[in-house]
Amino acid sequence: MTKKIFRSILLAAVSVLLASLVIIMGCLYDYYKNVQEKQLRDELRLASYGVEADGLDYLEQLTSPYRFPSTADFRLTWIAADGEVLFDTHVPAAEMENHSDRVEVREALAEGESEGVRYSQTLTERTLYCAQRLSDGTVLRISISQLTVFALAMGMLQPILLTAIIAVILSALLAHRMAKSIVAPLNRLDLDRPLENDAYEELSPLLGRIHQQHRQIEAQLRELRRKTEEFEQITENMGEGLVLLDGKGAVLSINPAARKIFHAGNSCVGQDFLVADRDHEVNRAIQTALKGGHSEIRAIRNDREYQFDISQITVDGTVVGAVLLAFDVTEQVAAERSRREFTANVSHELKTPLQSIMGSAELLENGLVQQEDIPQFVGVIRTEAARLVTLVEDIIHLSQLDEGIAPAKEQVNLLELAERAASALRERAEERQIDLSVTGEDSMINGVRGFLYEMLYNLIDNAIKYNKDGGQVEVAVSAGDTSTTVSVKDTGIGIPPEYQTRVFERFFRVDKSRSKASGGTGLGLSIVKHIAQYHHADLMLHSSLGEGTEILISFPNE
Numbered sequence: 176m177t178k179k180i181f182r183s184i185l186l187a188a189v190s191v192l193l194a195s196l197v198i199i200m201g202c203l204y205d206y207y208k209n210v211q212e213k214q215l216r217d218e219l220r221l222a223s224y225g226v227e228a229d230g231l232d233y234l235e236q237l238t239s240p241y242r243f244p245s246t247a248d249f250r251l252t253w254i255a256a257d258g259e260v261l262f263d264t265h266v267p268a269a270e271m272e273n274h275s276d277r278v279e280v281r282e283a284l285a286e287g288e289s290e291g292v293r294y295s296q297t298l299t300e301r302t303l304y305c306a307q308r309l310s311d312g313t314v315l316r317i318s319i320s321q322l323t324v325f326a327l328a329m330g331m332l333q334p335i336l337l338t339a340i341i342a343v344i345l346s347a348l349l350a351h352r353m354a355k356s357i358v359a360p361l362n363r364l365d366l367d368r369p370l371e372n373d374a375y376e377e378l379s380p381l382l383g384r385i386h387q388q389h390r391q392i393e394a395q396l397r398e399l400r401r402k403t404e405e406f407e408q409i410t411e412n413m414g415e416g417l418v419l420l421d422g423k424g425a426v427l428s429i430n431p432a433a434r435k436i437f438h439a440g441n442s443c444v445g446q447d448f449l450v451a452d453r454d455h456e457v458n459r460a461i462q463t464a465l466k467g468g469h470s471e472i473r474a475i476r477n478d479r480e481y482q483f484d485i486s487q488i489t490v491d492g493t494v495v496g497a498v499l500l501a502f503d504v505t506e507q508v509a510a511e512r513s514r515r516e517f518t519a520n521v522s523h524e525l526k527t528p529l530q531s532i533m534g535s536a537e538l539l540e541n542g543l544v545q546q547e548d549i550p551q552f553v554g555v556i557r558t559e560a561a562r563l564v565t566l567v568e569d570i571i572h573l574s575q576l577d578e579g580i581a582p583a584k585e586q587v588n589l590l591e592l593a594e595r596a597a598s599a600l601r602e603r604a605e606e607r608q609i610d611l612s613v614t615g616e617d618s619m620i621n622g623v624r625g626f627l628y629e630m631l632y633n634l635i636d637n638a639i640k641y642n643k644d645g646g647q648v649e650v651a652v653s654a655g656d657t658s659t660t661v662s663v664k665d666t667g668i669g670i671p672p673e674y675q676t677r678v679f680e681r682f683f684r685v686d687k688s689r690s691k692a693s694g695g696t697g698l699g700l701s702i703v704k705h706i707a708q709y710h711h712a713d714l715m716l717h718s719s720l721g722e723g724t725e726i727l728i729s730f731p732n733e
């Protein structure tokens with residue numbers, strides 16, 4: 176900008192200088208011409224008086240030794256009325272041609288006097304002349320040759336050039352200083368606080384506009400910051416992993432959950448996703464989504480199974496990137512697997528008693544059973560049918576618990592419920608000389624009576640089933656400050672340590688034949704676990720092989 180201002184000022188100065196020179200030259204020339212013309216007329220008048228008085232003598236004494244008064248450049252010519260040259264200060268009269276056809280002569284003869292200008296062929300010189308008719312009818316002409324403006328200028332070229340160079344240098348220095356002084360306040364402008372500037376009044380609208388734009392930008396920035404913070408808040412608290420990728424698969428943003436899944440730091444931002452995760456399968460899925468719109472893939476990370484859903488992001492039909500969402504599907508996969516296993520197990524568990532019933536019924540139908548054996552076969556059919564009923568009941572209970580179908584909760588006395596379940600099983604205990612006791616204090620908890628009864632029944636039933644003849648079963652209810660606990664303890668066969676967690680799985684039995692022989696379905700403890708979970712109760716199992724088992728369930732006091 177400084178350069179531009181400098182150039183403009185310099186150009187203006189040089190133009191003004193040149194124009195001034197031309198005008199001055201023109202004026203000077205004009206003045207000089209007027210002076211010369213006047214001088215010419217005066218000289219002619221003087222000469223006329225001389226010639227009128229002394230004739231040719233006057234003219235001849237002008238030449239030598241006395242020169243023409245002011246300058247030798249004047250040329251005097253005396254011409255007779257017929258055009259014959261009588262005298263000339265420069266050329267002998269005899270050598271000169273007749274002047275009757277000369278304009279100035281003709282005009283002077285006709286009008287008394289005449290004035291004019293004649294240019295030389297090169298146009299660098301011109302001749303001013305003045306003619307006057309004398310009283311005797313002759314014409315006296317005076318002329319002077321004069322340089323034209325161009326020739327004058329050419330003659331003065333050296334001083335003009337010198338002046339011009341000095342003027343240009345001075346102009347350049349001045350222009351430089353002026354440009355700097357014009358630009359200096361502009362350089363000092365504080366664009367962060369445009370309204371506080373006091374540079375040039377002409378800048379006020381511009382500075383006002385800048386101030387307004389600042390405010391707009393600040394408002395937009397605030398809005399952008401708010402949205403970014405909102406986005407970060409959401410993504411940072413998301414349980415799912417979220418990765419934003421650009422059109423080439425480079426990471427734009429990665430939330431903490433995704434960083435944990437991929438063991439990636441913030442340094443992966445701006446780099447290819449391969450830096451965050453080396454798995455080519457996932458990277459291939461990203462490329463597929465970038466090209467085709469959407470892709471899904473499952474992969475194990477940190478011993479957990481994740482589903483990666485990758486979707487293309489487009490703006491006005493152009494692919495600008497992709498978003499990767501990572502869901503932990505470990506539980507879902509496990510639930511799917513256990514559902515599949517459960518279905519297979521249920522089919523198997525139903526088939527065995529049904530086959531037994533079918534076999535006995537066929538033998539009876541075909542009369543292949545001796546009369547005295549019939550009760551035994553009918554007994555088998557009844558036992559197996561009863562097992563089927565128990566199994567179906569257990570399955571119904573489990574599926575109710577799975578579905579979350581929840582009967583209303585009420586205040587239940589756990590001790591009373593334990594006594595009821597124990598008395599229902601007392602006969603079975605007595606059959607094997609097992610001592611069954613219930614101790615404790617009345618303890619009220621908020622729960623589903625039916626579920627809690629079934630839980631206690633299953634636990635006491637197991638404690639009898641897997642006990643030794645003549646053993647003991649102790650049911651104890653105790654109320655603490657924070658929880659109410661029921662414990663079912665037996666002196667039975669115990670559970671091997673490696674199976675102690677597995678006994679709560681559906682259809683898991685340590686000794687299948689013993690379970691079956693005692694009418695077990697393999698679902699009892701699984702139902703117990705579900706009921707405990709339903710009541711937010713803690714479940715604990717202590718067991719020593721050959722010594723006995725204790726199962727404790729602690730209900731939180733509400």
Ligand code: ADP
Nearest residue numbers: 637641678684685686690695696697698699700
């Ligand atoms: P079941 O119908 O077979 O009794 P459960 O789910 O109630 O099924 O129990 C699962 C398995 O856990 C049983 O088959 C048994 O092997 C073992 N078990 C359960 N309770 C006891 C206990 N009190 N003492 C020893 N083993 C037990």
